[in-house]
Amino acid sequence: MPTLGSDDKRDPVAIKERRRSKRIVRRRAEIIDAAKNIFLAGDYASVTIDDIADTAGISRATIYLYFKSKQEVYTELLFRDLDAMITMLITSFDRNDSVRNNLFRMSISYMNFFRVHPEYFTTLSFFFMPGRKETLPPDAAAKISARLNDGILTIEEAIKLGISRGEARPVDARAATLSLWGQWMGNAYLAVAGRTTIYERTIEQVYADGIDLFLDGLTVRSPG
Amino acid sequence: MPTLGSDDKRDPVAIKERRRSKRIVRRRAEIIDAAKNIFLAGDYASVTIDDIADTAGISRATIYLYFKSKQEVYTELLFRDLDAMITMLITSFDRNDSVRNNLFRMSISYMNFFRVHPEYFTTLSFFFMPGRKETLPPDAAAKISARLNDGILTIEEAIKLGISRGEARPVDARAATLSLWGQWMGNAYLAVAGRTTIYERTIEQVYADGIDLFLDGLTVRSPG
Structure with a gap:
């Protein structure tokens, strides 16, 4: 308005x-x-x-x-960076494209956020205060949660759309979304902790193979 | 000896x-x-x-x-708890059982570790010092890494065995392993941050659906 x-x-x-x-x-x-x-x-x-x-x-x-306070500066910082990520994720979703292409693009969006902002997987956190002994104050946590929710609901919508079109099997779209989101987050943690390098895989390989296996499980395979 | x-x-x-x-x-x-x-x-x-x-x-x-030092007490604490988790994970592997049953049991082992030790997903860390500004000293990191490696190689072995028997498709077992390990870690982070509760799913549902989708993608589907 x-x-x-x-x-x-x-x-x-x-x-x-x-x-x-x-x-x-x-x-x-x-x-x-x-x-x-x-x-x-x-x-x-x-x-x-x-x-x-x-x-x-x-x-x-x-x-x-x-x-108003140091706290407000910190939560605005979190919100700004998160907002950029969620915007990329939502922009990746195209209702006219297949569930496979949509989730693959979203996976790349998430990975790119990690590449630009590894500090969110080492030092800062959307859930805890840095140093991680305190959690965010309720109003800040609610604002972060609402924006995270926009991203999570977009993934869920992509999966539900795939199910409604018969491209994806009738799984619990929400549990599948949480599991996929967790996979992306965990892959970022592994990368930042040097695990992908130790195991001679690139971060791209781990994301690509992860989403491929997930999508192969999710989608209805064409016969033959 | x-x-x-x-x-x-x-x-x-x-x-x-x-x-x-x-x-x-x-x-x-x-x-x-x-x-x-x-x-x-x-x-x-x-x-x-x-x-x-x-x-x-x-x-x-x-x-x-x-x-010798506070540092040594801390890394022994990490090692002791990690060792218990890796032992559970390795014990879950049975060469005579299917890749599906093996990975499902391993997933439950990991989830149970999180349930007993949520502090490793909020406060302590196998990769960073608490407060997360410093990393572990090289000798401690090497010891933690070696034990983590025992677990990761067991997952990889379960997948490779599945491939060799024709139960699983010929994927890159190592990238699949890292992606799966990341999924488990990320699901634990989501749970500890209260996301699973917000989205009205239990931690069991998220792990079970995540491993199911992964396994459906990994395994060769029987016709019909």
């Missing part, structure tokens, strides 16, 4: 408001980028707003114009 | 040596149990040998009779 006056490109108040909005988005992004370096370098507990301000090259007071 | 004199049940020197051995094993286990509570409660970096000694109800000097 457009905000008041946002359609009027020549209204000076609207122009000013749009510029202000853009500035806020840009400044928040700068703070999040600076904070990410700090969160990756130290323990969550020991990071202060002053550390983030120093790295971002702005004052502590300025940070508080954009974020 | 038996040690010198260990076969002689009445040799007083051997008896004394056996008792000493048992005492060492028991005492080390007591220290590891105490340390585990400490490692789970705090950050690895902040845990001291004194904390462990206090919890175990022994002196700091006594701990140093059994362990």
Whole structure:
């Protein structure tokens, strides 16, 4: 839903408001980028707003114009990166394509997220605080959960569509989705822990063979 | 290979040596149990040998009779729990049984490890230090790796045996193994993060459906 006056490109108040909005988005992004370096370098507990301000090259007071707390900076960082991944995953889904092609593309999307963001499998976490002794506060956890849910429901929809068209066997689409999502997550953990290298397989091979076996199990095989 | 004199049940020197051995094993286990509570409660970096000694109800000097360092206590703890899991996994493998039954039993073994030891999916880690900023020292990592390898090779062997008997299709057994291991690990992470509950599936359903789909993809389907 457009905000008041946002359609009027020549209204000076609207122009000013749009510029202000853009500035806020840009400044928040700068703070999040600076904070990410700090969160990756130290323990969550020991990071202060002053550390983030120093790295971002702005004052502590300025940070508080954009974020309520260190906690809010951290959860916005998680949300931003997760959002990019879920968007890629959802974009991979094409209702006019086969269940096999859809799930294969989603698998590659997930793998690419891991390749760009291995830190989510070593240091940061969508479920726990860094250092993993605390969980996320309820509101942050709910926001992360809702966006994760968009991705998980898209996988489930792809499987259900495959079942409804007779391409896939009538499995429990939800349990299959969770199992597949777990496979992707676990494969990323194995890769980041160096297991794929030890076993002389590339991350691409493990994802490709994993999704192939899953799809061969899921889909109705053509006779012969 | 038996040690010198260990076969002689009445040799007083051997008896004394056996008792000493048992005492060492028991005492080390007591220290590891105490340390585990400490490692789970705090950050690895902040845990001291004194904390462990206090919890175990022994002196700091006594701990140093059994362990060189906090690091050694930690890696022995990891190794002990991992060893129990790998032993269960290997014990699940029966060369005279089908690839389907073997992999299904192994899947249940892994799931049961998670159920008894969710802390390895939240707080401790076979790959990283708790808090996950540091990796394990090379000798500890090598010991953990070697035992993990015993488990991974057993899965691979079960798949290869299935292929050689014509029960399984001629896939890359190693990539399939890594993908399956990743699936089990990822499913445990999902469960510990509460995802299985959110999606109204039990951990048993997710493991069972995951292994079923994988096995349906892996195995040669009987016609009809």
